[in-house]
Amino acid sequence: MTQNVVNYSDNPTGPELLDNYLDKDQENILTCNAGVQRPSYATQGTFWLDTSTTPWTYKMYDGSSDCKVGTFNSTSHKFNAYIETLTNNLTLTNNTESYRHISSTNTAVTKGTTPSANTGTAFLFRDSQDSFIGSFSIWYNTGGIIRAGFRAFAPTAESNGYGELVMDTTETGSQLSFITYNGLNNTNLWGASSDTSRNLVALQGWVNNPSMSTNVVHRSGNETITGRKVYTDTTTFTTHPVVQSTTEYSSIGYRVQNTQITRGTAPTTGNASGQWVFQDAGGLDVNHRIGGMEVTYLTNGDIRTSLQVFQPTASTTQNPYTYSNLSLIYPASGDPYAIAPTPGASVVGNEIITAKWYVPNYSKATNKSAETKYTPTKDVRVIIAGTIQNSGNNGTMEARVQINNADKFTFYGGYVYGYNEDPFYVAFDVKAGDSYKLYKVSGTLTVKQFIEIPYGG
Helix, strand or coil: CCCCCCCHHHCCCHHHHHHHHHHHHHHHHHCCCCECCCCCCCCCCCEEEECCCCCEEEEEECCCCEEEEEEEECCCCEEEECCCCCCCCCCCCCCCCCCCCCCCCCCCCCCCCCCCCCEEEEEEEECCCCCEEEEEEEEECCCCCEEEEEEEECCCCCCCCEEEEEEEECCCCEEEEEEEECCCCCHHHHHCCCCCCCCCCCCHHHHCCCCCCCCCCCCCCCCCCCCCCCCCCCCCCCCCCCCCCCCCCCCCCCCCCCCCCECCECCCCCCEEEEEEEECCCCCCHHHEEEEEEEEECCCCCEEEEEEEECCCCCCCCCCCCEEEEEEEECCCCCCEEECCCCCCCCCCCCCCCHHHHHHHHHHCEECCCCCCECCCCCEEEEEEEEEECCCCCCCCEEEEEECCEEEEEEECCCCCCCCEEEEEEEEEECCCCCEEEEEEECEEEEEEEEEEECCC
């Protein structure tokens, strides 16, 4: 496909005429002057093939703009001639009681591609006075919704009131609704009472009117619901659900019941559990779980209540089942006990120490002595507890801890006459290769506990 510019003003002859002019003209003719834009040499009456879109468009330049002739489909190998469409209303007049129909095509609209402006077509039925009787319309709007609507106008002269049954369709589903206009009462809305024998559609406006739909639980407003309600699927609350008691000393709360198990008889087909779970906005599966509480009746007869908290990492990068739990367990036989998450090596505050943490750590602790410098070969935690005592006069009493020959901690006693003992306690970490030492400056130093705990056992 070429658009060669050929200029004969130099009057070429011989081989030059054939090679540089006639051959290029031939290419232009054979390819229909094809290109992604109009050829620069086009004059009034020039035909050219626009290949910038699919299917290709055959055009003629009229001297100021391109006129569309038709389209070529290189896949189906078909040509579609362009026919100018009507821009005004088309009226069909029928003088007999017979059936007529008409088709409407908008070549600027492609289903699946949201139009830039609302577009559609309507089929109107009018009487002899040009008044509307009924209509059918189809719209494709800028919100990506395709709407089909049936209208029936009020059978009263000169009235434009109507009711319309509308079907809105999107990529995710369809919605059927009923619309009234110009003061026409929605008789279906008012007529759909609590009478279950009538074949009337219950609309959203009727359902949401507590004064009319008295046998319906509404989405808003205060209502009293009696009887036991059983939910077989997920129930979503957008605000805090409240359990309220009107009597003093009453026992109220939420209860989860499994009618297939009996306490004292362990389940046989699998663990049975009731859960209270906190989820994020992504969904209700375990991938979006943040934390919760779970009561489980295990098949071995144990009953376990757990508080669970999931690792605060996005589910796309972390195993969704990575969580910690604090559990109370009453076994089928034996004494009840608790299970807590094992803390990391650097326990420094209010962490709960578990047997799993204690055995590889404190069981390998080694005792140390004051006035001696130690240089561990691996990272350690050092714990020191003791007292510093004066010598029976008003002198000072002081002990210190050095790390890498620099004083890090200092413990002072009082200046009271007598043999007072002032306790002290310190815990600190020492890196492998660093040194530390506890020593006395004055007074009497008594060590109650001085241990070194290697991290990781």
